[in-house]
Amino acid sequence: MKYPQIKTPLPGPRVKELIDVDREFVSPSYTRIYPLVAESARGLWIDDPDGNTFLDFTSGIAVCGTGHCHPRVVAAIQKQADTLLHMSGTDFYYTPQILLAQKLASLGPGSGAYKVYFGNSGAEAVEAAFKLARWHTRRELNLAFFGAFHGRTMGALSLTASKAIQKKHYNPLVPGITHIPYGYCYRCPYHLSYPDCETACVHWLEETLFRTTVPPEEVAAIFVEPIQGEGGYIVPPPEFHRELYKTAQKYGILYVVDEVQSGMGRTGKMFAIEHFEVTPEIIALAKGIASGLPLGAMVARADIMDWEAGSHASTFGGNPISCQAALTTIELLEEELMANATVRGEQLMVGLRELQQSLECIGDVRG
Structure with a gap:
């Protein structure tokens, strides 16, 4: 052993x-x-x-959800490497990318049809979502959250509000982005208490932001992590996403969830947003999608992904080996690993809450 x-x-x-x-x-x-x-x-x-x-x-910084070098993933990589290493999906077709797109589309929450764009990373998936939201809505403004991390490329960095050092000397960034407080009940930015607050953090959008500062009819999308990662592993209250989604729908604003860190089975469901009973228009994926190989994906409702040929592409996005690794990764998640994540999560929550009773330094246990 x-x-x-x-x-x-x-x-x-x-x-x-x-x-x-x-x-x-x-x-x-x-x-x-x-x-x-x-x-x-x-x-x-x-x-x-x-x-x-x-x-x-760390699971390889949230990447190796199947463990390092899972034998079935390694075997799939080796087999694909003997068959086809590269054939750019921007200009041609190849089986692993087609099959992975079909699989991811089938996993999309709700009953609607989905399409998939492939990149190489989480930042690229977010950049693609950023561009698609503008293309589809023809709107120029976006909302994101304080504490959010969406990546370090210029568009994704503009949506990020995690650490000031990440933006130092890079201004001006992409304009038209307004950051708002996340649903963090333990340290409520409004100094209120849940559930008596009645999700004031969401209602503030209509009552204050949309009334005084940001015209909602000019907002293309709300970019949000279902569970904030780098911002402190913050699990919002159950109503947070539901109320926020209702507000977005009211004004024709796309709901874009960044599942780069929270997705691919880590919470016991394929996508963390499923716990909140919300059906987003766009999902950004990466990290755990291919057990360590570089791959990012943007999964969007088919009627939203209406951009034309040449609007966006990536030479290496959706590489055959990465796609084959992702297909095997999803098989492993569906067979047993998502269920195991639920069991281990419950075990950890019980143990941590017991520790909390005896350790004053533990202020909040969440998951």
């Missing part, structure tokens, strides 16, 4: 050598908070070049 083993002082000698080379040649823009060099990984475990073994509590 494998278990964590620390055989050298940390960081070990080989890790130190590699980090020194990294510092000489790799961009310093990356935030490295721990001197870990991953040499190999399988399941829950990561081994470094000095023979130390670590337990990965």
